[in-house]
Amino acid sequence: xxxxxxxxxxxxxxxxxxxxAVQRALPRLGFEGISDVRQGKRFELEVDGPVDEAALxxxxxxxxxxxxxxxxxxxxxxxxxxxxxxxxAK
Amino acid sequence: MSRTPLDTVEHAAATPDVExxxxxxxxxxxxxxxxVEILGRRPTGAELAMYSVMWxxxxxxxxxxxxxxxxxxxAPQSDAMLVGIGENAGVVDVGQGYAVTFKVExxxxxxxxxxxxxxxxxVGGIVRDIIAMGARPxxxxxxxxxxxxxxxxTKRVLPGxxxxxxxxxxxxxxxxxxxxxxxxxxxxxxxxVNAGAIGVMRHEDIHLAKASGAGxxxxxxxxxxxxxxxxxxxxxxxxxxxxxxxxxxxxxxVGDPFQEKLLIECTLEAFxxxxxxxxxxxxxxxxxxxxxxxxxxxxxxxxVTLDDVPLRDSTLSPEEILMSESQERMCAVVEPDKVDxxxxxxxxxxxxxxxxxxxxxxxxxEIFWHGEKIVDVDPRTVAHEGPTYERPYARPEWQDxxxxxxxxxxxxxTSGEExxxxxxxLVGSPNQASKKWITSQYDHFVQGNTVLAQPEDSGMIRVDExxxxxxxxxxxxNGRYAKLDPYTGAQLALAEAxxxxxxxxxxxxxxxxxxxxxxxEDPAVMWQFAEAVRGxxxxxxxxxxxxxxxxxxxxxxxxxxxxxxxxxxxxxxxxDDVARRTPVAFxxxxxLLYLLGDTREEFxxxxxxxxxxxxxxxxxxxxxxxxxxxxxxxxxxxxxxGMIDSAHDLSDGGLVQAVVESALLGGKGARLVVPDGLDxxxxxxxESAGRAIVAVPRSEEVRFNDMCGAxxxxxxxxxxxxxxxxxxxxxxxxxLADLREVHEGTIPALLA
Numbered sequence: 064x065x066x067x068x069x070x071x072x073x074x075x076x077x078x079x080x081x082x083x084a085v086q087r088a089l090p091r092l093g094f095e096g097i098s099d100v101r102q103g104k105r106f107e108l109e110v111d112g113p114v115d116e117a118a119l120x121x122x123x124x125x126x127x128x129x130x131x132x133x134x135x136x137x138x139x140x141x142x143x144x145x146x147x148x149x150x151x152a153k
Numbered sequence: 154m155s156r157t158p159l160d161t162v163e164h165a166a167a168t169p170d171v172e173x174x175x176x177x178x179x180x181x182x183x184x185x186x187x188x189v190e191i192l193g194r195r196p197t198g199a200e201l202a203m204y205s206v207m208w209x210x211x212x213x214x215x216x217x218x219x220x221x222x223x224x225x226x227x228a229p230q231s232d233a234m235l236v237g238i239g240e241n242a243g244v245v246d247v248g249q250g251y252a253v254t255f256k257v258e259x260x261x262x263x264x265x266x267x268x269x270x271x272x273x274x275x276v277g278g279i280v281r282d283i284i285a286m287g288a289r290p291x292x293x294x295x296x297x298x299x300x301x302x303x304x305x306x307t308k309r310v311l312p313g314x315x316x317x318x319x320x321x322x323x324x325x326x327x328x329x330x331x332x333x334x335x336x337x338x339x340x341x342x343x344x345x346v347n348a349g350a351i352g353v354m355r356h357e358d359i360h361l362a363k364a365s366g367a368g369x370x371x372x373x374x375x376x377x378x379x380x381x382x383x384x385x386x387x388x389x390x391x392x393x394x395x396x397x398x399x400x401x402x403x404x405x406x407v408g409d410p411f412q413e414k415l416l417i418e419c420t421l422e423a424f425x426x427x428x429x430x431x432x433x434x435x436x437x438x439x440x441x442x443x444x445x446x447x448x449x450x451x452x453x454x455x456x457v458t459l460d461d462v463p464l465r466d467s468t469l470s471p472e473e474i475l476m477s478e479s480q481e482r483m484c485a486v487v488e489p490d491k492v493d494x495x496x497x498x499x500x501x502x503x504x505x506x507x508x509x510x511x512x513x514x515x516x517x518x519e520i521f522w523h524g525e526k527i528v529d530v531d532p533r534t535v536a537h538e539g540p541t542y543e544r545p546y547a548r549p550e551w552q553d554x555x556x557x558x559x560x561x562x563x564x565x566x567t568s569g570e571e572x573x574x575x576x577x578x579l580v581g582s583p584n585q586a587s588k589k590w591i592t593s594q595y596d597h598f599v600q601g602n603t604v605l606a607q608p609e610d611s612g613m614i615r616v617d618e619x620x621x622x623x624x625x626x627x628x629x630x631n632g633r634y635a636k637l638d639p640y641t642g643a644q645l646a647l648a649e650a651x652x653x654x655x656x657x658x659x660x661x662x663x664x665x666x667x668x669x670x671x672x673x674e675d676p677a678v679m680w681q682f683a684e685a686v687r688g689x690x691x692x693x694x695x696x697x698x699x700x701x702x703x704x705x706x707x708x709x710x711x712x713x714x715x716x717x718x719x720x721x722x723x724x725x726x727x728x729d730d731v732a733r734r735t736p737v738a739f740x741x742x743x744x745l746l747y748l749l750g751d752t753r754e755e756f757x758x759x760x761x762x763x764x765x766x767x768x769x770x771x772x773x774x775x776x777x778x779x780x781x782x783x784x785x786x787x788x789x790x791x792x793x794x795g796m797i798d799s800a801h802d803l804s805d806g807g808l809v810q811a812v813v814e815s816a817l818l819g820g821k822g823a824r825l826v827v828p829d830g831l832d833x834x835x836x837x838x839x840e841s842a843g844r845a846i847v848a849v850p851r852s853e854e855v856r857f858n859d860m861c862g863a864x865x866x867x868x869x870x871x872x873x874x875x876x877x878x879x880x881x882x883x884x885x886x887x888x889l890a891d892l893r894e895v896h897e898g899t900i901p902a903l904l905a
Contacts, residue, residue, distance in 0.1 A: 073407075076380035076466060078479065080409035087503075134267045135405050 065114045066143040067122050071131045072103035106130050107143075114142050160198040161525040169195050178205035184540050191534045199520060199527040202472040203535055206438035207445060210707055213539035216673035217705045220683050223690035224700040231699045233662045236359060242282045242352075243701020244359055245663045247727040251616055252356050253624050254286040257296070257349035257667040257723045259706035263382075264346035266405060268313025273321035273408040274480050275348040280325065280413065281434035281483065284420050287360035288352025291602065292614050293322050295332035295348055295595075296628045296667070296721045300341030302583035302903050307336070310344050311591075311904060318348070319594040324410035325417070328603045329595035330612025332628055336583045339632065339717045343709040347667045349723050351626055353616050358424060363431040363450035363486075367514035370492050371447070371455060373440070374499050374506035375416050375482035379465035381406040382478030412481040412504075419502035420483060428495045431486040441475045441535070443484040444510070445518055448532035451486070454517045455532065457510030471522040486512060546679035556637060558770030560756040565834050572833060573885035575765055579838070580813050581895030582764040583903065585806045587817075590900045604731040608814065610653040610802050615731045623731035627653035627724055630669075631805060632717030633758040634773035639681040640688035642758075643720045644776045647692045648842050649804050650724035655785030656802045656845055658735045658792030659726030664693050666703035666722050671715020673707045681718035682707075689720060695778045698724065733792055739819030739848055739874045740798040746823060746872045748808065749784055749861070750844030754835050760806040761838040780843040780866075787866050788845060796853040796860070803844040808871075809837040809879075811846055813892055816879050822889055824880045825872035833884050836871075848874055 073079050079101050086100035106126075110118055123140055131138040165171075175185040178201060188196050188204045196204060210216060228237070235252055236244035242256035260275025276293055283290045295318050300307045322329050332349070382405065423429050431451060433443045440462070448455040459471050469477070487495045492508060499506035513519075518535070520528035566572045579585055588607065597606035604623055605613035611627035629649040635642025647664065654661045666689060671678040693700050709716045728734060756762050757771030791797040799819070801811040812823050827833045849857045861868035880886035 077405065078376070078379055078381060078407040078409060078465065080407070080411070083409075084411075132267070135270065135407065 065110050067108045067110055067114060068141045068143055069106040069108065069122070069126045069130050069138055070103060070141070071106070071136050071138045073101065074135060074137050077135045159523065159525055159527065161527055162197055162529045163526070165197045166194045171195065173198065173201050175201060175205065178202070179209055180205050184208055187540065192530065197527050198472050199475055200530055202476050203441040203445065203528065203530070206441050206476055207535045208539040212438050212442060214705055215540045216542050216544050216679070216707060217682065218541050219543055220686040221705070223686055224693070227690040227694040228699045229694050229697045231663070231697060234699050234701065235356070236286070237699070237701060242286050243663065243665065244286060245701060245725060246356070247616065247622065247624055247662070249617060249620060249622050250355055251622065252354050252359060253351060253725060254283055254288045254354070255349065255351040255626065255665055255723065255725050256282055256702050257347055257628065257665045257721060258704040259667050259669060260346045260348060261344065261669065261706050261709055263405065264314050265310065265342070265344055268310045269317040269320070270405050270407050272314040272317030272346050274406045275346055276318055276321040277408045277410065277413050277480050278436045279348045279350040280327070281436065283350045283352035284417055285360065285432050285434045285483065286352065287358040287424050288354040289421055290327055290350055290352045290417065291600065292328050292330045292612060293348065293350045294330060294612060294626055294628055294723070296630060297332065297347070298335045298337065298340045298345035298719065300336065300344065301338045302336040304341055306341065308904060314344070314346055315591050315594050321408055321410045323596045325414050326599050328597050328599050328606065330597060330603055330606040330614065331626055332607070333630070334588045334591055337632060337717065342711040343716050345669050345709065345716070345719060347669070347721050349626070349628060349665065351614065351624065360424060360429060360432050363447060365451040365453065365512065366430060366488065367453050367512055369430055369486050369488050369512040370508045371457060371510040371512065372485045372487055372492070372495060372506055373462060373482065373509045374419070374485065374504055376409065376412050376479055377463045377465040377505060378469070378474055378477050378479045378482070380469060380473060380477065381480065406478050406480050408480045415502045415504050416481055416483060419499055419504045422498050423485070423495055426494065428487055428491045429485050430488060433484050435482040435484060437478060439475065439477045439479065445532040445535040447484060447486060448518045449536040451512065454513040454515040454519070455510055456513050457520045459520055459522045461507050461509045463505050463507055471527055544673050544679045545676045546683050547676040548680050549677035555770055556772055560759060560762040560768055560771040561754055563756065563762060563766050563768060569884035572837065573887060575761070576809050576837065576887065577895050579760060579764050579806055580810060580892060581899050582760070583899055585760055585810055586899035587897045588900060589897060590905060604734055605657055605736065608818065609737050610656040611659065611726070613657055613659065613728065613731060613734055621730035621732055623728045625654045625657050625659035625726040625728060628721055629653065630719050630721035631758065632719040633763065633769055635681070635685060635718040635720060636769065637758050637771065637773045639684035639718050641773050641776055642718065643685040643688035644692040644778070645773060645842055646720050646722040647689055647696070647724070648776055648778065648781045649802065650722045651696060651698065651781055651785060652802045652845065654724045654726035655788045656735065656800045658733055658789055659728040660789055661696070661698050661724050661726045661785060663725050664698050664700045664722060666700060666720060668703065668705045669709055669716065669719040669721065670707050671710035675715065678715050685718055685720045689722065692778060696782060735792045735797060735800045737801045737815050737818055738799055739815050739821040739823065741850070742821055742875050744798060744848040744850050744874045745854055745870060746825070746874060747847050747849055748844065748869045748871045749787065749847060749866055750780065751841060751867055752831055752835060752839050752844065753841045755839050755841045759838065759840045760810070774840050774842045777843055783864060783866050784843055784845060787861060787864060790860065791847065791857060796857045797847040797849055799848040801846050803846065805840060807838045807840050808846065813879055813896065815846070816889060817893055817896060820889070821874050822876040822878045822880070823872055824875050824882065826882045828869045828871055833881060837881065
């Protein structure tokens with residue numbers, strides 16, 4: 064079993080009110096030096112069977128049609144190193 | 154678009170042969186040539202950006218203007234009208250020193266591309282129009298139209314739109330008190346998302362969009378400017394969707410309702426301290442629109458330094474800054490000695506505010522970037538002197554055949570059992586079914602002044618707590634009627650909204666409209682538009698309710714297939730004391746049901762013909778506006794004098810639809826008797842206009858009958874509120890439980 068991560072971010076030109084709210088809060092909380100914040104979503108998909116090209120193509124489809132709203136969002140599909148996943152589980 | 158070197162006015166004058174992408178920006182060749190003629194040279198890139206957005210169909214009304222003039226020419230004398238067409242929104246006197254501003258606009262194309270944000274920013278835009286008049290927004294309404302209820306794309310578009318309206322409106326703390334939801338295959342791919350808003354102010358607080366007084370400062374405040382919807386006004390709203398060119402779709406505007414709430418409070422506080430000379434919200438065409446409109450409505454010119462505009466994206470070119478449609482921004486003109494106080498108020502509300510320019514004593518709008526002049530135009534040529542088209546129009550050839558395909562000849566139910574089946578089918582059809590699943594996602598009661606909300610005939614808001622003064626608003630439109638006869642269809646929409654307002658006990662005062670049509674380049678569509686405008690203007694003249702403003706949305710079509718012509722009409726009314734309102738729901742058993750008005754065999758465009766026969770043909774119901782006016786007077790008097798306890802207007806679906814709604818809402822059934830001279834089918838399903846049902850307490854029956862008799866309004870006793878079923882004597886009975894199941898189950902089953 065392997066984990067595939069889909070990161071969904073608003074496209075750079077799209078307004079991100081949540082990110083802005085976080086950014087405005089930072090100096091109030093004493094964190095200086097952050098000029099911009101953009102907030103996105105991360106999906107971790109546990110995949111049954113091998114993560115081959117076909118599986119990735121399927122995940123790409125599901126990300127494009129369901130996880131991301133491609134009118135306003137971009138997404139990236141990444142395979143997590145199974146070893147790292149196992150390490151993290153400990 | 155940014156070129157090096159910077160395309161300054163000087164550079165443009167020196168390089169007359171440079172080719173500009175005017176066609177890509179939506180300008181036609183002759184329009185571009187007109188710009189060159191006006192300027193006496195080729196425009197700079199920034200000037201071209203401004204002209205192209207401001208001369209787009211959406212901003213310039215170039216195809217519709219010649220027809221819309223009728224709203225002014227035929228405007229009835231009305232003492233209530235304080236501000237008419239041309240400002241951000243019309244203003245109406247509602248008495249006791251209060252004025253109300255209201256308007257309906259479309260956000261159709263953006264809502265198809267991105268349903269949530271499209272609908273949300275539609276609400277945001279109309280609310281800013283209201284603030285710009287100096288009023289506090291108090292309620293919103295949303296007339297919506299989607300493709301077939303069972304089409305997969307409807308399941309994508311509708312929930313997004315509804316969530317967007319709810320999300321934005323609920324965050325702003327504005328109750329959503331009315332609107333409509335209609336399904337029809339003709340809206341597939343071209344949903345209509347219209348948004349209306351109402352605001353209240355004192356007479357002395359009215360503000361206008363103009364920049365006067367040389368030396369006064371121009372302040373841009375609200376959100377930073379980003380790459381939102383660049384070219385949206387000219388490209389998105391003015392060109393038909395073409396699947397082959399997705400790249401034409403610009404960045405979607407994203408709304409931030411919390412920023413808008415700050416903008417409301419901040420603007421109203423600045424008004425209260427009388428700091429503002431003129432104000433304009435930034436909607437379609439953004440800064441291009443705000444600067445050119447403010448300058449051309451005032452007495453002088455304006456100079457703007459674009460470098461001072463706060464940006465979200467520092468890579469934006471000056472052209473993009475001018476075209477950006479970033480939401481939640483406004484532009485105010487403030488006297489120099491009041492600027493500090495204005496900025497202080499903005500800071501208090503955490504709203505970014507920047508002086509970006511000043512009013513000059515010349516008559517030019519000049520815009521600078523990095524110290525160089527990139528725009529030098531007469532603002533009037535940008536804002537008001539855009540092209541005007543006398544587009545050819547012609548009654549389509551198919552209109553006669555459509556009207557000849559008479560719905561009155563369709564096979565009718567012949568037995569009580571068949572009637573019963575068709576009643577169930579009707580009240581459970583998507584268009585006639587309860588829209589509770591949708592409207593319950595909106596907050597109706599926030600602010601605590603909502604008196605009536607959906608599914609009442611009109612939404613009603615209390616304006617003054619002490620006196621009980623209130624305003625009511627209803628929006629209506631019926632594309633099926635308008636397709637059969639656009640002139641009559643527009644008047645039927647007006648008549649229905651007018652009647653809906655009166656049914657709740659309020660006196661109709663004024664009209665706003667949102668005219669949704671296909672491509673004006675098609676003579677058949679243009680004919681529909683011309684006829685609908687003529688019908689509406691004539692109707693408003695006869696009813697004495699002036700059009701105060703509104704919006705035109707054209708190009709609602711995919712390929713050759715245009716939507717049904719869909720004029721949506723909002724009528725605003727006033728009620729002296731909201732405690733005297735009339736609800737839809739049956740209140741008490743034993744009360745007598747009266748049918749007001751005349752019932753004829755009128756089934757053209759009816760809900761029955763659609764639901765039972767999937768048919769559209771014949772003629773729509775006849776309109777008699779004098780009768781509408783009389784009916785309204787009776788309904789208002791009866792409400793004021795306590796002669797009726799509930800009332801419901803009859804429209805699509807006919808009498809049986811109205812009775813079922815009143816029964817289900819009140820949890821009380823009705824026993825009906827088919828009156829002499831009518832057959833059961835016509836009695837139940839006819840959609841004759843100018844009718845309502847009322848429930849009269851027995852103690853008031855004589856008085857009520859005398860009133861109707863004295864004023865010549867037919868009033869027929871048709872039954873009594875009673876029991877837990879809707880029964881038509883000698884025909885059938887349906888229990889409330891069965892009716893409720895089909896009426897309330899349909900929409901969740903389709904969409905939830």
